[in-house]
């Protein structure tokens with residue numbers, strides 16, 4: 409398969425482990441990162457995530473290397489905003505607008521624009537896959553931290569996923585995954601990684617418009 413991963417650069421974390429595993433199994437994996445991790449791979453490029461235009465044009469250029477795309481995995485996580493209790497008091501300082509807007513760019517504008525350019529290379533049965541978090545849709549959790557930028561950014565992403573699922577013209581499957589990677593416990597992480605990897609490689613039309621929680 410031909411796979412594009414956005415946010416697959418950080419070593420020993422899910423995104424990069426996914427890239428290495430898929431390449432190891434013979435898949436062609438293109439990667440777009442927000443910074444240079446020193447991977448020195450022709451199929452791994454860096455884009456400026458402070459500019460959606462730059463991310464889109466760099467992604468278009470790497471997609472030119474392939475004729476068709478089977479999976480787009482949006483794995484990026486980044487956010488800036490208030491989350492300390494002190495940030496939510498009557499005397500709190502406003503959080504600066506540039507940082508609020510960073511969340512919109514990284515969690516909505518970039519994945520939306522990149523999904524559109526991916527669709528151009530996709531056909532029926534190809535997959536748009538967005539990594540999200542349970543906190544973006546589960547309002548029953550009462551323990552902090554409460555992080556509007558992270559959870560709210562992923563909520564935006566969830567709805568982008570659902571809209572692509574219902575509207576895209578290529579019969580491409582659009583779906584999201586929530587889970588928890590317990591990096592502190594190597595055995596737990598290994599099992600969660602395995603389950604998540606296999607889930608992504610075997611996504612089918614029953615997952616369209618759904619957020620699938622991968623739990624061990």
Ligand SMILES: NC(=O)c1ccc[n+]([C@@H]2O[C@H](COP(=O)([O-])OP(=O)(O)OC[C@H]3O[C@@H](n4cnc5c(N)ncnc54)[C@H](OP(=O)(O)O)[C@@H]3O)[C@@H](O)[C@H]2O)c1
Nearest residue numbers: 415416417418421422423441442483484485486539588589
């Ligand atoms: N870890 C968990 O327990 C957990 C829980 C729920 C959901 N998730 C979701 O699962 C996915 C994987 O996350 P992860 O934390 O486990 O590790 P991860 O695979 O390393 O994914 C995060 C990636 O986001 C990119 N990134 C980091 N800072 C950034 C910035 N300032 N601007 C743009 N991109 C940035 C990095 O990729 P590049 O350097 O390649 O750009 C990084 O590898 C994420 O979407 C996350 O929201 C994780």
